[in-house]
Amino acid sequence: MSDPLNAGALAEIIGCTPDNLALYDLALTHGSTGRADYQRLEFLGDRVLGLVIASELYTRFPRASEGEMSSRLHVLASGATCASIAQRLNLTALVRFGAQARSDGGRYSDNIAADAIEALIGALYLDQGADAAHAFILAHWGDMIEGQQVAPKHPKAALQEWALARKRRPPEYEIVAREGPDHSPRFRVAVSVGKLARAEAEGTSKQAAEKAAAAALLAELEGQSE
């Protein structure tokens, strides 16, 4: 394999030395490599995450209704929450991609970040057992479960809601420029809400640039109105 897993960085993220490194290798392999990828482990890890969060909510909030717990679980296990935790751990730096996905900026995609952390949880569950997976999830989701920290809202979703709430047209994104070599592209994206406002931002992928542009426009709009 041309791009071996960085076992040292992995051990730091999971807080222990893996017994079966092959599981983590699989958890951090994207389908674009043409090799067996993380999807099966993501399927498993998603259920591990769901149960751990459900049991924490059950225990910590004895007076919460089933509906309240369902809503909180939905947010806590959402792609946006998973992605933000994965990005904080810099987990996608360990994911191996095929050449094309790499040049498309897959390394920076929120979807892949969310998938990778679920797959990592699946690998940890199989390799170190349910208690270790539980401890890993508590370490990274714990504050949010307790409700001391709200789940981060994706800037694109927040901008969409901003426009909707004010009966404006939905945000429109446009690639203004794509520069740099294939292995290290830069995207410049413009976002506008009708004729009301416009912002531009750069990123190493289309998604990253859109996210940055949405955040910039949102900051501008909220600065005006509040």
Next chain:
Amino acid sequence: MSDPLNAGALAEIIGCTPDNLALYDLALTHGSTGRADYQRLEFLGDRVLGLVIASELYTRFPRASEGEMSSRLHVLASGATCASIAQRLNLTALVRFGAQARSDGGRYSDNIAADAIEALIGALYLDQGADAAHAFILAHWGDMIEGQQVAPKHPKAALQEWALARKRRPPEYEIVAREGPDHSPRFRVAVSVGKLARAEAEGTSKQAAEKAAAAALLAELEGQSE
């Protein structure tokens, strides 16, 4: 409490003596009693069931794709599958209802049967631990996970599909009679598919009667065409 939990029947179903009977008491209490009910435990048990089935599918079918495992999990954890297992265990006989729900035949509803077995799994998980819950699920879902047994199809769903596949009108159900005292009612229901066919059947609830009528009509229709 006027209707204590039948602890002997419970111990037979779960295969052990509970440490914390209050959890099972909650798992087998319907909201119509006006007391705290099984919904929170059902929320938890649903995730326990999901993880156990997912991990079994992962281990037993190493070549199945994520999509194949998702489809199988969907069927195995469906309300229809849960209800059929609960009915086989006669679990709803242990559920305590309010007077009104009892006279409406709630004891025989498939939805309640499915909810109750998930709540029971939640109670078992909290009371006896993850391994005990895993063993209980394997004992009752094991053959279906292995694929030796297909998930049962509900007669009403099967009849609906039969009509759809032959471009017939959807089945229509009608209560023909409601007899007997409130604490022990009998329902007679007629089902028809356009002007093609009609059948009647009885049950101790509207749902049970509809199910029996659908099964009767299906048997008649399949007898004609095959």
